[in-house]
Structure formats: structure tokens, C-alpha cells
Amino acid sequence: MKQIAGILVSSLLLLPLAADASISTKANSSNTSTYVSQITNTGPWSSIRVQYTNDKTLPILTLTKTDSRDYLFSDRTQLVTDGVASDLKLMATYRNPTGFRTQTSSLGRYEFTPTQIASIQNAKNVSLQVSFRNTSTITWKVSEKVLNEWKEILARGQSQVSLQKTPISIDNHSPITGNQP
Incomplete structure (x- = not known):
């Protein structure tokens, strides 16, 4: 009986680790790190990826949809955070045959703005209104799990970027004069 209880407790301790399983960090040789959240087969998407270097x-944000039709991602796609919509900047769109005659993988890459980063980090509800040039718009509510991963990725990347932007040539011991900048 004690063995079963021990296994059960051990399993419960490992659960929080599984929740972060799709978040990864990749270190590059140029002293940069890339933080990635990648989730597959959720909602209408084959893959959703947020990466921050x-x-x-x-x-x-990279959205991939594998289907029998081509999806031509549009620049009219919006991020909606707590009911406030903002346009996502389309960086690229691709179509790639998957090898199966009836399947095509369509991909859209979008860039978040600093305002969108802040709104996601403080949001309770996030959705995407993804427009296409050749078919109707898909509205997708971001799940709590995905939103939490996005918040973590954005916090990791932003803290690193803000540290890089901190001025390091400040002389705190300079005399005070009347002509301060």
C-alpha cells in the first residue's frame, strides 16, 4: 500500500513539469537565446508557435493549418485581448504540399508589437481573428494553457531584451552641476 501511495505522490509532483513541456530554450553561438512555445493539433491549427529571441x-507567431485546401493568410488578421482588437503584422505566408495528394500545409508568420506583448501579458481572454485571402475568417479563442505559455515566453524574452537596453555607461559619481541633460 505504501508503494502505491509513493508512486501516486511522485506522479503528482511531476505534473507541473508536464505543463511546461512545450516551452523550450535554445542557446545560439552568438550569445542569444530563443524561447519557444509550440503546441500541435489545437483548435483549427496543426501547429501554433510563439518564439522570442x-x-x-x-x-x-506562426500558425500552421494542414488541410485539403490552401489557406492564403491575410494581413487583416487581428489579435483580440480582453475585447480590444489590434492588427497583427503579416511577415510571411507559405504553402507546402505535405506529400499526401489531398493535404497542403499552409503557414502564416506574424509579428507582435510591444503594445500587443503588454496586452497579452495582462490579458484574461485572448483570441485570434485570422483572415485569409481565399476563404472566410477563423476566430479562435486561445486556451488558458496556451495563453499561459505565451505569457511565459514573452516575459522571458522581454526581460532579456530590456536588460540589453539598460545603459551601462552611467557614472553615478559625477558632480552635480546646473547643466544636467
Whole structure:
């Protein structure tokens, strides 16, 4: 009986680790790190990926949809945080045959703005209104699990970027004069 209880307790201790399983950090040789959240087969998407590199770039959202039709992602896609909509900047869109005659993988890459980063980090509800050039708009409510991963990725990347932007050549011992900048 004690063995079963021990196994059960051990299993419960490992549960929080499984929740972060799709978040990864990749270190590059140029002294930068890339933080990635990738989730597959959720909602209408084959894959959703948010990545943030601490090299002063903005985070990228990549949506992939594998289906029998081509989806031509549009620049009229919006991020909706707590009921407030803002346009996502379309960076690129691709279509790739998957090898199956009836399947095509369509991909759209979008860039978040600093305002959108802040709104996601404080949001309770987030959804995407993804527009396409050749079919109707898909509205997708971001699940709590996905939203929490996005918040973590954005916090990790932003803290690294803000540290890089901190001025380090400040002389705190300079005399005070009347002509301060």
C-alpha cells in the first residue's frame, strides 16, 4: 500500500513539469537565446508557435493549418485581448504540399508589437481573428494553457531584451552641476 501511495505522490509532483513541456530554450553561438512555445493539433491549427529571441527582435507567431485546401493568410488578421482588437503584422505566408495528394500545409508568420506583448501579458481572454485571402475568417479563442505559455515566453524574452537596453555607461559619481541633460 505504501508503494502505491509513493508512486501516486511522485506522479503528482511531476505534473507541473508536464505543463511546461512545450516551452523550450535554445542557446545560439552568438550569445542569444530563443524561447519557444509550440503546441500541435489545437483548435483549427496543426501547429501554433510563439518564439522570442533576446536579440532585440519582436516575438513571432506562426500558425500552421494542414488541410485539403490552401489557406492564403491575410494581413487583416487581428489579435483580440480582453475585447480590444489590434492588427497583427503579416511577415510571411507559405504553402507546402505535405506529400499526401489531398493535404497542403499552409503557414502564416506574424509579428507582435510591444503594445500587443503588454496586452497579452495582462490579458484574461485572448483570441485570434485570422483572415485569409481565399476563404472566410477563423476566430479562435486561445486556451488558458496556451495563453499561459505565451505569457511565459514573452516575459522571458522581454526581460532579456530590456536588460540589453539598460545603459551601462552611467557614472553615478559625477558632480552635480546646473547643466544636467
